[in-house]
Amino acid sequence: MxxxxxxxxxxxxxxxxxxxxxxxxxxxxxxxxxxxxxxxxxxxxxxxxxxxxGRGLAENLGDQAFFEWLLGYGVYTLGHGADPFYTWLLNAPLGVNLAANTSITVYTTLFAPLTFLAxxxxxxxxxxxxxxxxxxxxxxxxxxxxxxxxxxxxxxxxxxxxxxxxxxxxxxxxxxxxxxxxxxxxxxxxxxxxxxxxxxxxxxxxxxxxxxxxxxxxxxxxxxxxxxxxxxxxxxxxxxxxxxxxxxxxxxxxxxxxxxxxxxxxxxxxxxxxxxxxxxxxxxxxxxxxxxxxxxxxxxxxxxxxxxxxxxxxxxxxxxxxxxxxxxxxxxxxxxxxxxxxxxxxxxxxxxxxxxxxxxxxxxxxxxxxxxxxxxxxxxxxxxxxxxxxxxxxxxxxxxxxxxxxxxxxxxxxxxxxxxxxxxxxxxxxxxxxxxxxxxxxxxxxxLPLPLPTKERAVEPAFIADGIWRDYVSENGVMTALPFATTDTQDGQRWQAYTMARSGTQFRMPGGYFLGPGGPNGTGRMGAPARHTDWMFFQAGYYGTVAAIDDADRRRTREDFAFWGVEAVFLPEQITGSHTTLFRSAVETTATTLLGEPERVGGVLLWRIRPGVDPVDRDGGA
Known part of the structure; x- marks a missing residue:
């Protein structure tokens, strides 16, 4: 300035x-x-x-994913007449006030044709x-x-x-x-x-x-x-x-x-x-x-x-x-x-x-x-x-x-x-x-400046790229990648950005990386306050912690899924951490123990969630 x-x-x-x-x-x-x-x-x-x-900014993949999400939302806004300053697609079912974030509305609008094409x-x-x-x-x-x-x-x-x-x-x-x-x-x-x-x-x-x-x-x-x-x-x-x-x-x-x-x-x-x-x-x-x-x-x-x-x-x-x-x-x-x-x-x-x-x-x-x-x-x-x-x-x-x-x-x-x-x-x-x-x-x-350091990041799975996800989620239904999207685990927010950029029907997701209420004394905080289920998956992905899951965990997961309205969760073959390598195997073990054996479709492991049903039934189905 x-x-x-x-x-x-x-x-x-x-x-x-x-x-x-x-x-x-x-x-x-x-x-x-x-x-x-x-x-x-x-x-x-x-x-x-x-x-x-295929490559992202090594020092700040989280913010890059957030701005890529906004660019995808710009295409969605023009195609669906959505509010550019409030979205229901993130942080289901509550939504996110984009005006209180850095919404770069002029950029998302001007570059919407490029975002749609490329x-x-x-x-x-x-x-x-x-x-x-x-x-x-x-x-x-x-x-x-x-x-x-x-x-x-x-x-x-x-x-x-x-x-x-x-x-x-x-x-x-x-x-x-x-x-x-x-x-x-x-x-x-x-x-x-x-x-x-x-x-x-x-x-x-x-x-x-x-x-x-x-x-x-x-x-x-x-x-x-x-x-x-x-x-x-x-x-x-x-x-x-x-x-x-x-x-x-x-x-x-x-x-x-x-x-x-x-x-x-x-x-x-x-x-x-x-x-x-x-x-x-x-x-x-x-x-x-x-x-x-x-x-x-x-x-x-x-x-x-x-x-x-x-x-x-x-x-x-x-x-x-x-x-x-x-x-x-x-x-x-x-x-x-x-x-x-x-x-x-x-x-x-x-x-x-x-x-x-x-x-x-x-x-x-x-x-x-x-x-x-x-x-x-x-x-x-x-x-x-x-x-x-x-x-x-x-x-x-x-x-x-x-x-x-x-x-x-x-x-x-x-x-x-x-x-x-x-x-x-x-x-x-x-x-x-x-x-x-x-x-x-x-x-x-x-x-004299040096080039910005970059690193490889997870490739978009066919499940998202080919629109296969539409067969498993209702229009505007709720779906999430594992682990849930945060500033440290941002892949899920990227996948939603890519689907928005292609226009058409869309899914909502719980959580996400954004600024919202929930901090001390009415101040803001990054993302939504963690619930039991998304915290379990974050610990598995970020720290490699595999929790000893019991019926109490399954009951709380059922309650969390009902709150979010989740219809499906999926785990790609590769996941990227913003600042560190994530433990994919720990996420898969946690999800399988909690939700049962997954389906394999479009390069991801998929768990369909049925409202009101235990995450795992006695036959191992989700």
Missing amino acids: SVVAAAPSESAEPPAPSPTRRGSAGWRSHLIVAFVAVALATYVTNGLWRDPA GPPVSFVTILTLNLAGSAFAWYLFLQRFFVERRAAAMLGGLFCGFAPGFVSHANGHLNWSAGWVAPVILWWVLRLREPGRWLRHGLILGCLNAVGFSIAAEGLFFTALASGVFVLVWSLMPATRAEARTAAPTMLAGLGVTALTAGLLLAYPLYMHFGGPRTFTGTGFNQAYFAEDLAAYFEYPTLSLAGWLGQGSDLAPNQTEETSYFGVPLMVLAVVAAVTLWRHAAPGRRATVAAVSTVGLVFLVLSWGPKLKLFKEETGVTLPYEALRHLPLFDSALPARLALVVVGVIGILLALTVDRLLSTPRLRLPTRTAWAAGFALALVPL
């Missing part, structure tokens, strides 16, 4: 595009940057492109690649339009923002957080709100863009708004720009009013569903103190980088998907030196911009540390400003560590401004240029 920034001119006014920017030379530069961005994004995601269905895995890797490339390109255009004159400076800043450690890390499964293009697109139109006479048009556009941003990355949109507010406040209070801010205020406020009204109308239903709809919740299913940045993490190197490959990576993040800072000592030093140098040599208007941008970086740096300061994984006991915010609406649903993504945009702006100044100063001495070039190389080369 980033900040709203004033223009790079000495008076802080937006520069008018030069004739060369509008000419063929400008288009050639754009095409070059676009090509480089797409090539880098494809390089980062190439492990998935090799076999989208399947959710192909749509997933396509969106992921476009997110990374689009982020770099959008930042490049934004920096060139509002900050710098030299295209090389905009290109460097854009590529840094698009492929910064935090965004490459979140590319491990997060179609929302890898969409770093949302921030510069939003900020582009925020800056244009100040243009006299165009507040209505620009307000309408910005309102529509906010609705899109909310659908794709609501938390990121919130961070962008916060950063914008901090920037505007600081910039407006600076002596050199105070009068300009007062002049622009009426137009800006009018445009923001139109923005709020437009976005409010477009988001009325999803906002109602998010905050007041069925099965909503407060807070989040994650521990905010745990998902906070370690102070030392800013000076370490990320796992998926050249430095990490050379053994300099760190493990200070909660997991490899949440390495949101990890800039390394050289880049942190370079950013500070760049800010000081820009301040010293800037005219008053530009100095106000540098001060506001730097303030945003400092504020979000501190907020990303969470409620208590951590240093090398040890909590110091020092209370930080986020402690006063963590229980406020919206803040209570945010993870502090992700606020570090705002710092990415701040550093990208400072780097672009610095390169622009160096290239625009003809009399700069050779030793000075050499020192700056060495500093940039030392700071950025170690951060």
